[in-house]
Amino acid sequence: MSEALSLPKALHEKVLNTIVDKFSLTEELSADGEAFLPLFSQLPMHQGSVGYMRKFTGNPLFQVVTSSIVVPALQLDSHMVFAFTPSDSAVPHFTVDSVCAGEHHAFHLDLIPRMDLGSQLTYMNEVFLPLTESWERGSSIEGLSRAHLSPRQLGIMSPWMLANRATESAFEEITAVVDDYLEHWFSLLEKGVSAEALNGVTSEELIARDARNKFAIFNADVDPVWQRIAPLVGEEAASKQIETLRAISG
Template sequence: MSTSLPQQLSDTTLDSIVSHFGLTERHAAEGGPYMVLSSQLPMVQGPVGFVRVFHGDPLAMLVTCSIVVPAMQLDSHMIFAFTQSHSAVPHFTLDSVKAGDHYSFHLDLIPRVDLAEHTGYMNQVFKPLSGVYQQAEAIEGLAPAHVSPIQRATMSPWMLVHRANETAFRQIGHYVQQYLQHWQKLVADTVASPVSESSLQQRDKANRAAIFSTEIDPVWHRIDGLIGLASGQQLRALLQGNTL
């Protein structure tokens, strides 16, 4: 069976990050992916996805989550590459999804400080992405994604988040690479922080708690319904940095 477009985009991006930083995968005690996600729905039996975890300096952790359920016409792949909690370098994230007949994606660098308060940081870290962002936003075949203002407030104004037809989705890889290359350069340059390390750590903890909150992002309720509350909570704790 051929690899889907969302999985191709996710795999290419993951391979690029792992290779660039020389990351090492952490497996489950019995081997295999860090977590295997199994369906809790009567109409879908057995494993429906997996979570992989990678480590290696200078990143803190990289987490992927893939959930593929043909019976539900769901093909979803998420990457979160977390920088160190005391670092001012943003986190990198990519979601690539096909649900039913439509595609969707989410691409962003998650800021580590308040951008309005620290315009120098914003100009260094995010302003260089403005041209790429505007070009991506102009792709024909994109439509607004169902993302609330509260969800947008946890991310950056340079977030690309859309539904897409197949033609538009096939063009996204170019812009993912542009964001990724810029982020990798930021990691190498070690962005100077305008705030203390303790402030960075406190904000990061609060921001990740919000990003992966069931109250803020309703998709988690659907994930819990599919893989079970216990697995959903374990996955969110991992992404929030509360356990490993």
């Protein structure tokens, strides 16, 4: 498996570079000038570096956090981008994961709701409804199968989430859908959420919900992937990743 040429790595780099370049974000490095959090294997079958968490900041975002873990011995090639809007914003967070495990590809694409969709119809119509055509196109790609997500995981994301296992050809096709989601997210950042869609929800309420939502998303009890990451990179590094992803802006 070649990290530099892998499909997950290519999609990851395309999305990350597009976001960083569009907003001229600044990368926050470690004290020794390396990535924000270098990751090292704790497994005897593979020694040394297995990847890193990177962190970027700059307006109009709160932070962009990535996590890349590549372990040839485990046939694992995994890359995540999570672009967080400020905690007092109603504009969704953007995320895309891209993975190759052995011969199997998988991805997760979503805009994370900042308000309760079940009680805020105008917000849902304004912010998420425009994604429907792209969601339907992405859902109909031949070669996709459902990812194994629990009802709790589904409940804390959006109904427009795409989370699938994919053949190589299907994974290549999803790039256009990722572009659609990213462009829609950019348009929301530019125009913001209308007062009608906010429906009286305050900045304080948005901040409090953001903290609760991140606690649920980045939670080893809810998402079992963290139970696999901790033995691989160590409890301290795994906890640091979760702490970074759960951060809120004041």
